[in-house]
Amino acid sequence: MDDRELLELAAKAAGIVVQWKEDGRSFQVVRGLPFTWNPLTDDGDALRLAAGLCLNVLSSEACVVVEDEKGVECIEYFYGPEDYTSGWRRAIVRAAAAIGRAM
Numbered sequence: 001m002d003d004r005e006l007l008e009l010a011a012k013a014a015g016i017v018v019q020w021k022e023d024g025r026s027f028q029v030v031r032g033l034p035f036t037w038n039p040l041t042d043d044g045d046a047l048r049l050a051a052g053l054c055l056n057v058l059s060s061e062a063c064v065v066v067e068d069e070k071g072v073e074c075i076e077y078f079y080g081p082e083d084y085t086s087g088w089r090r091a092i093v094r095a096a097a098a099i100g101r102a103m
Helices: 003-014 043-052 081-102
Strands: 018-020 027-029 056-059 063-067 073-077
Touching (some): 003 027, 043 081
Antiparallel strands (some): 018 027, 056 063
8 A cells, every 4th residue: 555545544544634735745725725735754743643442552652552442553663763753653643543444
């Protein structure tokens, strides 16, 4: 699954209506004031996504585990300190996408 599909499914899970931007790297939120939404690259978007879906985020030095109350679980492994926050964001989006796919 590519990043665009992950983001589309995550948005669906969160009830966010988005439209792919022409830059090919992010979504524009359609409702309300327009703004760019990409929880794969934005810590705030990822945190709001996790909070909105009541996701539990558990972290160690080697990986992050994101789960919901129904047992959806995603694990992302780190390969160095530079991967830490991007790993968190990706695990959150993957868990949200799994929820969106099941809807």
